[in-house]
Amino acid sequence: MRGDRLVSILLLLQANGKMTAKQLAEKMEVSERTIYRDMEALSGTGIPVIADQGKNGGWRLLENYRTNLTGLKESEIRALFIPQSPQLLKDLGLTRTSEEARNKLMASLPESYRHNGEEIWNRIHVDTGTWRKQKEKIVAFDVLKEAIWKNHKIKMEYRGRDGTVSIRIVEPLGLVAKGSRWYFIASKEKGEIRNYRATRILSVIPLEETFERPEDFNLSQYWNESTNTFIERLPKYDVQIEAAPSILPRLTFTDRFARLVDVEGENDRGWIPVKLSFNTEEEAKGYILGFADQMKVIEPKALQEKVLEAAQSIVDFYSILEDD
Numbered sequence: 001m002r003g004d005r006l007v008s009i010l011l012l013l014q015a016n017g018k019m020t021a022k023q024l025a026e027k028m029e030v031s032e033r034t035i036y037r038d039m040e041a042l043s044g045t046g047i048p049v050i051a052d053q054g055k056n057g058g059w060r061l062l063e064n065y066r067t068n069l070t071g072l073k074e075s076e077i078r079a080l081f082i083p084q085s086p087q088l089l090k091d092l093g094l095t096r097t098s099e100e101a102r103n104k105l106m107a108s109l110p111e112s113y114r115h116n117g118e119e120i121w122n123r124i125h126v127d128t129g130t131w132r133k134q135k136e137k138i139v140a141f142d143v144l145k146e147a148i149w150k151n152h153k154i155k156m157e158y159r160g161r162d163g164t165v166s167i168r169i170v171e172p173l174g175l176v177a178k179g180s181r182w183y184f185i186a187s188k189e190k191g192e193i194r195n196y197r198a199t200r201i202l203s204v205i206p207l208e209e210t211f212e213r214p215e216d217f218n219l220s221q222y223w224n225e226s227t228n229t230f231i232e233r234l235p236k237y238d239v240q241i242e243a244a245p246s247i248l249p250r251l252t253f254t255d256r257f258a259r260l261v262d263v264e265g266e267n268d269r270g271w272i273p274v275k276l277s278f279n280t281e282e283e284a285k286g287y288i289l290g291f292a293d294q295m296k297v298i299e300p301k302a303l304q305e306k307v308l309e310a311a312q313s314i315v316d317f318y319s320i321l322e323d324d
Contacts, residue, residue, distance in 0.1 A: 005030070006038055010047065010061075018052065018060040031215055080105065081120040085128040088177050091141065128180045140204035144184060148172040153209045154186075157202040165202065170194075171211040174219040185219065193217075195226060237278045239288075240299040242271035247294045257283040273298075285310055 005028055012019060012027060021032045021039075028035070039059060042049050048062035081102070089095045106118070138144075147154045154172060159165050170186035173193065177183075182198035238261070243251060251260060251274060261275040278284040285306050288295055297304045 006042055009035075009038055010042065013049070013059060013061050018058040020058040024059065029213070083121060083124060083126050085126050085177070087127075087129050087180060091138075091177075091182065092145065092175075093142070128177070138182060138198045139201055141182075141198070143204045143206055144172060144175065144198070144201075147204075147206050148174060151210050151213055153207040153211055155205040155207055156196075157204075158196060159200045159202055169207070171213075173213065173217060176219070176223050185222065187211075187214070193222065235279045237281055237284055239276045239278065239284050239297065239303060241274050241276060241288065242267070242269075242296050242298055243274050243291070244294040245270070245272055247291060248272055258287050271296075281306065289314075 008028065009024060012024065019027075021035045024035045025032045039049050039051070048065050050060055050062060052058055052060065084098060086095070089098050143154070146152075152172070153169060155167065155169050157165060158168055168188070170188055172184070172186050174185045175182055175198070176185060176195075184196040184198050184201065185193065186196065187193050245266060248263070251263070257278055259277040261277050263275075264273040266272050276284070276287075278287065281303060284303060288297060288303075288307055289310055297307055
């Protein structure tokens with residue numbers, strides 16, 4: 001992490017000529033004290049960073065000093081040129097900016113390396129959209145982005161999972177894309193950090209009041225910890241079933257309710273033992289009914305009875321329709 005920051009500082013100084021410790025701290029989202037330590041580290045590696053004192057002072061590189069990308073390995077070039085999601089770039093309003101940055105990066109590479117960068121675009125494409133092209137509508141997305149960059153508090157109208165609408169004043173910290181969905185990360189007035197589904201934000205009003213961004217906050221780290229905690233708290237309902245061999249390929253593409261835990265070899269009765277996991281018993285029942293006589297419940301026994309009752313109800317229901 002620090003190595004990446006040192007390279008970023010070096011490139012910023014190279015691009016801007018001179019920057020104060022405060023400006024660098026804001027760019028890197030760290031404290032000025034950290035920047036001073038980073039400058040010592042850069043100097044210690046032999047890079048000629050110079051501190052100018054006085055009113056117009058700041059940090060700069062020794063005149064004519066330049067770094068370039070000739071030291072990049074082939075694998076590092078590939079990593080830099082992996083395509084970004086077109087949809088997410090469009091949401092952020094960065095489509096054209098991304099193309100320009102890519103072209104500048106390409107131009108900075110030695111001639112012998114440029115082909116490697118170009119080949120990445122012809123061999124790898126990232127698409128985070130869904131097959132049905134469902135586009136989530138996010139109200140005031142631009143306002144959210146602006147508040148995040150400028151550290152302005154916002155007043156938002158938010159609809160919870162239960163449908164209730166509340167007014168909240170929060171401190172914007174970041175946006176996270178999970179697949180094609182956006183989540184808004186913000187801190188409440190008492191410092192509690194929360195995740196908000198962006199599509200549930202009904203309205204946003206930017207406030208004049210600013211806030212100090214937590215110095216130790218790392219969006220990527222926070223999101224990973226948050227998602228792990230969410231997964232651990234999910235309800236879990238395990239089911240042991242036997243499946244007909246003909247439906248096994250379909251099981252490997254289970255829907256959002258079912259998670260494939262384990263698959264064994266075909267037993268002497270011609271069935272394949274499979275362990276599935278669901279959030280609830282109701283989800284398990286509906287899923288298993290969808291496979292009719294191609295799937296049978298082994299455990300838990302209570303689910304066997306529930307599936308049988310549901311199947312009988314379906315038969316009774318259609319029998320009444322025939323009588324009508």
